[in-house]
Structure formats: structure tokens, C-alpha cells
Amino acid sequence: MNDFRTLKLLDRFRGAFEGMGVQYDQMRRILQVKLTMDGRRVPTIVGNSSRRQKGTLLGGRESSTLKGQNGTGDDSNRFIRSLWVYALLGIVMIPFVIMGNNYMFQMSFVFGIMLFMVMTSLISDFSSVLLDIRDKNILYSKPLNHRTISMAKTIHILIYMLFITAAIMLPSLLVGLIRNGIVFFLIFLVEIVLMDFLIVALTAFLYFLVLRFFDGEKLKDVINYVQIGLTIGITIGYQLVFRLFDFVDFSFRFQPKWWQFLLPPVWFAGPFEYVLSGDRSGYVAAFSLLTLLLPIAGILLYIKMMPAFERNLQKLSEQTGRESKGLTRLWRLIGKWMCRTREEAVFFGFASAMMAKEREFKLKVYPTLGFSIIFPFIFLFTNLQDGRGLSDLATGKMYLFIYFCGLLVPSVVIMLGFSGQHKGAWIFRAIPIQDMNAVYKGTLKAFLVRLLVPLFLIEAIIFTAIFGLRIIPDLIAVLLCLFLYTFISYLLLGPELPFSEPFQAVQTNRSLKMIPLMLILAAFGFVHYAATVMSYGVYLYMGILLIANIIAWHRGFTDVSGKRGFAQR
Amino acid sequence: MDNNKPVITIRDLRMRYGERFVLNGIDLDVYQGQIIGYIGPNGAGKSTTVKIMLGLVEGYTGEVRILGTDIAGDSMDYKRKIGYVPEIAEIYDTLSAQEYLTFIGQLYGMREDDADRRSRYLMEILGLKDVFGSRVSSFSKGMKQKVLLISSLLHNPDILFLDEPLSGLDANSVMVVKEILALLAEQGKTIFYSSHIMDVVEKISSRIILINGGRIVADGSFVELKEQNHEGTLEDIFNQLTGFNEHRSLAEQFVSVVNEVRI
Numbered sequence: 001m002n003d004f005r006t007l008k009l010l011d012r013f014r015g016a017f018e019g020m021g022v023q024y025d026q027m028r029r030i031l032q033v034k035l036t037m038d039g040r041r042v043p044t045i046v047g048n049s050s051r052r053q054k055g056t057l058l059g060g061r062e063s064s065t066l067k068g069q070n071g072t073g074d075d076s077n078r079f080i081r082s083l084w085v086y087a088l089l090g091i092v093m094i095p096f097v098i099m100g101n102n103y104m105f106q107m108s109f110v111f112g113i114m115l116f117m118v119m120t121s122l123i124s125d126f127s128s129v130l131l132d133i134r135d136k137n138i139l140y141s142k143p144l145n146h147r148t149i150s151m152a153k154t155i156h157i158l159i160y161m162l163f164i165t166a167a168i169m170l171p172s173l174l175v176g177l178i179r180n181g182i183v184f185f186l187i188f189l190v191e192i193v194l195m196d197f198l199i200v201a202l203t204a205f206l207y208f209l210v211l212r213f214f215d216g217e218k219l220k221d222v223i224n225y226v227q228i229g230l231t232i233g234i235t236i237g238y239q240l241v242f243r244l245f246d247f248v249d250f251s252f253r254f255q256p257k258w259w260q261f262l263l264p265p266v267w268f269a270g271p272f273e274y275v276l277s278g279d280r281s282g283y284v285a286a287f288s289l290l291t292l293l294l295p296i297a298g299i300l301l302y303i304k305m306m307p308a309f310e311r312n313l314q315k316l317s318e319q320t321g322r323e324s325k326g327l328t329r330l331w332r333l334i335g336k337w338m339c340r341t342r343e344e345a346v347f348f349g350f351a352s353a354m355m356a357k358e359r360e361f362k363l364k365v366y367p368t369l370g371f372s373i374i375f376p377f378i379f380l381f382t383n384l385q386d387g388r389g390l391s392d393l394a395t396g397k398m399y400l401f402i403y404f405c406g407l408l409v410p411s412v413v414i415m416l417g418f419s420g421q422h423k424g425a426w427i428f429r430a431i432p433i434q435d436m437n438a439v440y441k442g443t444l445k446a447f448l449v450r451l452l453v454p455l456f457l458i459e460a461i462i463f464t465a466i467f468g469l470r471i472i473p474d475l476i477a478v479l480l481c482l483f484l485y486t487f488i489s490y491l492l493l494g495p496e497l498p499f500s501e502p503f504q505a506v507q508t509n510r511s512l513k514m515i516p517l518m519l520i521l522a523a524f525g526f527v528h529y530a531a532t533v534m535s536y537g538v539y540l541y542m543g544i545l546l547i548a549n550i551i552a553w554h555r556g557f558t559d560v561s562g563k564r565g566f567a568q569r
Numbered sequence: 570m571d572n573n574k575p576v577i578t579i580r581d582l583r584m585r586y587g588e589r590f591v592l593n594g595i596d597l598d599v600y601q602g603q604i605i606g607y608i609g610p611n612g613a614g615k616s617t618t619v620k621i622m623l624g625l626v627e628g629y630t631g632e633v634r635i636l637g638t639d640i641a642g643d644s645m646d647y648k649r650k651i652g653y654v655p656e657i658a659e660i661y662d663t664l665s666a667q668e669y670l671t672f673i674g675q676l677y678g679m680r681e682d683d684a685d686r687r688s689r690y691l692m693e694i695l696g697l698k699d700v701f702g703s704r705v706s707s708f709s710k711g712m713k714q715k716v717l718l719i720s721s722l723l724h725n726p727d728i729l730f731l732d733e734p735l736s737g738l739d740a741n742s743v744m745v746v747k748e749i750l751a752l753l754a755e756q757g758k759t760i761f762y763s764s765h766i767m768d769v770v771e772k773i774s775s776r777i778i779l780i781n782g783g784r785i786v787a788d789g790s791f792v793e794l795k796e797q798n799h800e801g802t803l804e805d806i807f808n809q810l811t812g813f814n815e816h817r818s819l820a821e822q823f824v825s826v827v828n829e830v831r832i
Binding site: 025026029030033036037040134136137138139140141142143144145 | 623624625645646647648649651653655656659660661663664668672673675676677678
């Protein structure tokens with residue numbers, strides 16, 4: 001175990017801690033252990049960015065069977081090594097710092113981005129620290145006073161925050177120092193620390209509320225969705241922020257409004273305006289005061305509420321299983337209606353439940369769903385910039401960009417073979433399944449019903465709003481095409497027992513198989529385009545697709561069964 | 570070898586979670602050298618009692634004294650004399666066994682090299698020498714259980730609280746651990762042992778305490794309990810005292826439901 005430099009720094013304050021009644025040696029030891037354990041986890045931010053390259057191994061080492069064997073060899077804190085990703089993300093703020101002297105506007109943006117990034121990574125990566133229920137049994141049963149344990153926990157979180165914010169804010173801080181001078185730099189620095197306090201307090205308060213009114217499972221869901229949001233937010237945020245400069249005119253004057261009091265990032269811009277621009281208006285002064293007082297009040301409240309927080313944590317270990325009965329029955333009905341055989345309906349139900357509940361699956365797949373909603377719009381906007389207006393767009397055939405959301409189909413079809421709970425897959429081998437095709441068919445149908453159709457509906461509604469009702473026949477054709485496309489993806493990617501492999505085993509050579517699939521999707525798009533040129537072409541296209549679908553979903557599976565699949569596994 | 574001075578005294582201990590009373594007035598004196606088998610059905614309040622004594626749960630009423638100290642005060646020094654084996658899940662398993670054990674030892678105030686040396690010996694004796702430096706997450710259930718057992722004994726405590734200490738251990742290891750517990754008790758250590766496996770409790774406990782509904786319903790050595798209740802095994806006594814006599818009819822119902830399906 002390393003002796004961390006951070007801890008050596010902390011040693012200088014030994015006297016102060018002991019003065020507060022903290023058992024310093026023990027607290028230091030707890031921190032050392034906690035930091036070591038953090039070093040062996042992989043932050044969400046890295047896990048996802050490395051997925052596309054060869055990195056799944058990196059994510060795998062932690063949560064898979066590989067982990068124990070490599071002992072304690074590579075301790076050189078993986079967390080520290082991941083910091084450059086945060087620094088890279090922080091670059092996005094530089095333009096806001098340098099572009100002008102409209103501090104109110106620029107710094108609101110900067111602190112808004114900081115709030116989003118730091119808070120989401122705190123929630124997604126450090127929830128396990130805040131919410132570790134093992135602490136209770138392991139630490140409280142030892143001869144330690146409560147102050148030592150609370151202090152260790154608080155400092156642990158603050159150390160983590162310090163590193164993340166330092167990494168994220170460093171680029172813009174340096175640029176700010178060069179561009180705007182030392183006073184700006186100092187205000188910026190102090191405010192970053194205050195923002196950290198605010199974030200810790202806000203996060204704890206959020207957990208407190210969720211735990212107060214819901215159970216632990218709900219909180220785990222909240223954390224899961226924040227992780228998903230972080231992944232989507234960062235990817236899309238990048239697309240948008242840089243495009244933003246083309247759309248928004250930054251020279252306009254800032255106008256104070258009452259609702260800005262609800263947005264902490266706006267307060268944080270206040271002091272810059274107050275000190276640097278000499279704006280002494282009531283709003284700016286009020287913002288500045290809030291910036292100074294609220295974070296400090298927040299962190300004090302947090303320390304005070306710690307015991308109550310710990311008590312609520314107990315809920316995390318409690319098992320409660322309430323489920324909305326009505327909805328389950330609805331899905332079962334849909335399953336019966338969708339599936340020919342009972343076996344198929346069983347796997348339809350199983351796959352739907354896994355898609356909706358398995359958190360690791362959601363973490364891996366839902367961001368893809370998010371992207372595929374956004375993708376068509378990114379292309380639409382790119383075309384907008386080429387000088388055409390929205391009304392011009394509405395009469396054209398740009399709605400065919402909706403095909404881009406079909407990109408999710410192959411990647412989700414691949415992901416259907418994986419799960420965080422792959423060990424449960426022994427059941428496929430232990431039970432006598434008469435027709436393996438029922439397994440694949442039921443699973444794919446569940447994907448269509450629970451993921452693809454809802455997503456497509458959202459997309460279709462927005463598109464209809466832009467392009468008008470005239471595109472509805474086209475949209476129906478696209479949906480039929482996506483059904484067929486799902487079948488084709490399944491054929492080309494090969495059947496895989498659903499939810500039977502760990503995510504670490506996702507292989508990159510599979511992405512190679514994606515390329516022909518993308519071409520196929522493009523081909524569908526072109527055929528559709530050609531069909532729109534003919535009169536009634538769309539209906540013809542629709543008819544062909546319908547017949548193809550019927551053949552594929554009724555006959556397609558029986559043909560496959562002999563050739564490949566279960567026997568060879 | 571009962572001494573006159575009890576090491577644990579509990580007086581009128583009550584505990585409430587929300588509306589539900591978990592403990593309804595427990596009175597108990599535990600003497601040095603006893604191996605207490607603390608048994609009861611699920612939800613009877615066994616682990617709550619243990620957790621209160623360890624200072625993990627607050628908000629009880631009544632008095633608990635351990636080694637003469639009232640644990641309600643801010644004093645935590647009494648915990649130096651206590652060892653605790655929690656359930657298996659309660660372990661920092663991303664650490665190696667070595668790291669975990671020295672950490673725990675140091676929390677008890679031991680020197681690092683001392684904790685390291687002792688845990689290495691103890692691991693070696695229990696046949697885990699080769700995995701001393703491996704992460705606990707890669708261990709089997711039985712190996713983790715051994716690590717927990719060592720972590721509870723590193724600092725040579727006077728009282729030992731064990732929660733299902735034999736789960737996951739193979740038959741040979743069970744024999745070793747049972748022998749260890751007997752030797753420790755012989756040397757004057759007190760062991761407070763909760764388990765659901767009646768055979769083991771029956772064999773190793775010098776005194777058995779059965780609680781049900783938050784109250785002590787039986788207290789005495791196995792022989793004494795047998796005389797009072799005219800039943801053959803501890804399992805039978807347990808069933809009788811907890812008012813459970815439906816096992817036969819429940820089993821019959823279960824099997825008849827199983828038999829309904831004919832494929």
C-alpha cells in the first residue's frame with residue numbers, strides 16, 4: 001500500500017485535528033486504505049472513453065474474475081492516472097474565459113459546466129464511498145470515536161473533489177491568469193473551492209432526500225441514471241458547446257432577472273462583475289453575497305447532518321420489493337400478443353425485465369439510445385448552418401436523416417448478449433429448452449417493444465413537429481425498415497445467448513461487423529429516397545418491407561437454427 | 570469456571586425501530602470463560618443485541634455494561650477488548666488479506682509490523698499462506714471467513730462476538746475453529762456466538778440463550794435445557810420454545826404443490 005503524498009501534506013495539520021478530538025493515526029490509516037481502494041476502481045468517465053478503443057480490459061479488471069489474481073501490483077492510483085481525462089474535458093471552458101469581458105455571462109457558463117461535471121462524477125464514481133455500508137460494521141465496531149470516522153469520510157471526499165476540480169479547472173484557471181490577470185485568477189480560485197463545498201452539500205442533500213422518502217434501491221437507480229446522464233451529457237455537450245458559438249451572439253448585455261437566483265452558477269459570476277467591472281447594482285451584490293455565504297452554510301449543515309445521514313444509509317441494506325403490478329401485467333399481455341409460442345413469451349418477459357432492471361446493462365446501453373435520439377438532429381443542424389432556414393428544411397427530404405437513429409440497432413443487438421449478471425446464464429444450459437430460436441426471437445422482440453419503438457416514437461414526434469404530418473407514411477416505412485434491420489443485424493452478428501457474457505468480454509472485432517451493417521442501413525435510406533421520387537413510391541416501399549418482415553420473423557429463425565448457434569457452444 | 574464478576578451485564582434492554590419493538594427487555598449476565606450460544610428465529614433480535622453491544626446501533630433504552638463500562642457514554646476504549654466477526658459481506662475486499670488485516674490491527678492500536686507479523690502467522694496456520702498478498706475479492710467463502718476470524722483475534726481481545734463464524738468453512742476447518750474457540754474459552758476469554766446451525770451450538774456452547782420476540786425464553790446449558798423441556802435435541806427445544814410445530818404440515822404442503830405439475 002502506498003503512502004500517499006496527500007496524506008503527508010495532511011500530517012502538517014496533525015495538531016489541529018488532534019485538538020478537535022480526532023484520533024489522527026487511525027484517521028490517517030482509514031484514509032490510506034480508502035485511497036488505496038479508490039485506486040483500484042475505474043471511474044465511469046474512463047470506463048466509457050476507453051470502451052471504444054481496446055480498453056474494456058481496463059474496466060474489466062475491477063469487476064471481473066480477473067481482479068484477484070493480479071494481487072496488489074498495479075497500485076499506482078488508477079484514479080490519479082484518469083485525471084487527464086478530466087483536464088481534457090476542462091478545456092471546453094477555455095473559450096468562455098477568454099472571449100470577452102462580459103463576466104456575468106461567461107462565468108455563469110463556466111461554473112455551470114463545472115457544476116455539471118464535478119457533481120455528476122461525484123455521484124457516479126463516489127457514491128460508493130458516500131454510501132458504503134460496510135463502514136458501519138467495520139469501523140464503528142473498532143475503538144474509534146465518531147468524530148474520527150466522520151472526519152475521515154469528509155476529508156476523503158474533499159481530497160477526491162480537490163483532484164477532480166483541480167484537473168477540470170486547471171486549463172481555464174491558467175488561461176484566465178494569462179488573459180485576465182491575477183485578481184481574476186484569485187477570485188476564480190476561491191470560488192472554485194466554494195463551488196466544491198456547494199457541490200458536496202448539494203449531493204449529500206440529494207441523497208438525504210431520496211433516502212428519506214424512498215428506499216435504497218431507488219437511490220441506486222438514481223445513481224445509475226446519473227451515470228447514464230453523465231455519459232450522454234459529456235458526449236453531446238461537446239457537440240453542442242462548440243456549435244453554440246455559431247448560434248449565440250455573446251455581445252449582448254446581461255439583464256438580471258429574479259429566476260437567476262435559482263441558478264447557483266449565475267451567483268458565482270457575480271463577484272467577477274462586482275470586483276472587476278465595478279458593477280455595484282443590487283443584483284450583482286446579492287449574487288456575490290450568496291456565493292460567499294451559501295456554500296459555507298451548506299458544508300456546515302452537511303457536517304451537522306452527517307449522523308442523520310448515516311442512519312438513513314441503513315436503508316441501503318434493507319430489502320424491499322414493491323413493484324407496480326399493473327405495468328407488469330401490461331407487459332405480459334403485450335408479450336403474449338407478440339409471441340407465437342409460450343416459450344418465446346417467457347423469454348420476451350425475461351429480456352424485458354433484464355433491459356429495464358439490470359443496472360450495468362442500462363449503463364452500457366442507454367447512452368447509445370440517447371445518442372441515437374440526438375444523431376439525426378446533429379445532421380439536421382449541420383445542414384441548417386449551410387444557410388438554409390428551418391422553413392426551407394421543412395419542405396425538403398431531410399427527414400430521411402431519421403435513419404441515423406437506426407445505428408443503435410446493431411450495437412444493442414450485440415449488447416443483448418452481455419450482462420453484469422452473466423453468471424445467471426447457467427439456467428439456459430440447465431433447463432430443457434425445446435426451441436433455441438424462441439430464446440433469440442423473444443429477446444429480440446423485447447428489444448423492439450421496450451427499447452426501439454418507444455425511442456422511435458419520441459424521434460418521430462419531434463420530426464413530425466418539424467416536417468409536418470406529411471411524413472407520417474415515411475415514418476411508418478422507417479419503423480418497418482428498422483424491424484427488418486434488427487433481424488438482419490441478428491443474422492449477421494450471429495446468435496448469442498442473451499445476457500450470458502460479462503461486459504468485459506465485448507470484443508472489438510465485433511465492431512468490424514458493424515461496418516457492413518451500416519452500409520445496409522444507408523442502402524435502405526437510399527432506396528427510401530428513391531421511393532419518394534416516384535408517386536406512391538413510399539407505399540410500395542412500405543408494402544415490400546411489410547412482406548419482408550413477415551417472412552423474416554416467421555420463417556427466418558427456423559432457417560438459422562440448423563446452421564449455427566447452440567450446438568457449437 | 571464462572572467468576573463472580575460478570576463481563577457483560579444487560580439490564581432491561583429495549584429497542585424500537587419505528588413502531589416495531591425488536592427487543593422487549595433483555596436481562597443478561599455473562600461471565601468470563603463462557604461460550605454463549607445466542608440463538609433465535611430470524612428477526613428475533615439476535616443481531617440487534619450484538620450490534621448494540623458493539624456500539625453499531627444507537628437509540629436503545631436500558632443499560633449495557635461491558636467489562637464494567639457503560640457503553641452509552643462516549644467511551645470507546647472498551648472496544649479494544651472486543652473482537653467481532655460480522656457477516657461475510659462486511660469486508661473491504663479490494664484490499665489484499667495482508668492489507669486488510671494490518672489495517673484492522675492498526676485500528677485497534679497495534680503497531681503495523683506487529684499486526685503484519687501476527688496476521689501472517691495466523692494465515693499460515695490456517696493454510697492461507699500463499700494468498701496472503703492476494704485480494705480478498707478473489708477468495709472463496711471459507712477463506713474470507715478465516716480472514717474475518719483472524720481480524721477479530723489479532724489484538725487478543727477478552728470478548729469475542731461471532732456472527733455465523735463457521736459458514737462456508739469445510740469440515741476440517743470447522744474442527745479447527747471449534748477447537749480454537751474451546752481453547753480461547755479455557756484461557757478465560759468470553760465468546761458470544763450466534764448461529765442458526767443448532768448442532769454446532771449444541772456441541773460447543775457452555776451456555777445457550779434462546780430469544781424470541783425480543784425476550785429471552787430459555788437460558789442454561791444444553792443439559793439444563795433438555796431437562797426442562799424433555800426434548801431430545803437443541804433443534805427440538807428450539808422448535809418447541811419458539812412455538813413452531815408446523816414444520817411437518819408446511820413440508821407436506823410444499824411437496825404437494827411441487828407434485829402438482831406434471832409435464
